[in-house]
Amino acid sequence: GQQVMQIPQYQHVQEGEDFTTYCNSSTTLSNIQWYKQRPGGHPVFLIQLVKSGEVKKQKRLTFQFGEAKKNSSLHITATQTTDVGTYFCAAPGGSYIPTFGRGTSLIVHP
């Protein structure tokens, strides 16, 4: 079945540094979604990207969808301690099966 590879698995940063997580698929995606899960919490929807080459921003977060619609990235500028959590990408798979990446856990050191 379709797989979405997400890297890195963990990322330690000093507060104020930037952070990026990447998702890659071997197949063309119709769309990709990003979710954030705080420690002890549940995944929360952040954004959906649909168009080739699409870039969307939410304050310090920048989301990109590749031109070939096979990869996506989430970039956080000047991380804060409130950014701590695990970021997941998700894509629709075959037969309605949603596919989540393994997630990137962001640890921000004050």
Added chain:
Amino acid sequence: DSGVTQTPKHLITATGQRVTLRCSPRSGDLSVYWYQQSLDQGLQFLIQYYNGEERAKGNILERFSAQQFPDLHSELNLSSLELGDSALYFCASSGRDRRTDTQYFGPGTRLTVL
């Protein structure tokens, strides 16, 4: 608050037992998804129901079953529990907004099998 509710919040049981996890979707959502999340693991998709019918099946063990009732709430039944079944179980719902398949997750049920 996502609007999705799950009960119970915590469940501690013994190996070999059977438990039922309950999920109420957001008002207007027809789809319910179940996921398992173990320590350091991602979200493993188990099963999806749409308006009472099973729509998709993922890595769900034969010891596990689910159903969606006419009022759209869903239950996940886990039987012959093993230590390895200890995990967070999330329910998510979607469908109210037909333009997107965004999933709204409940707070989860933490299952501990001793």
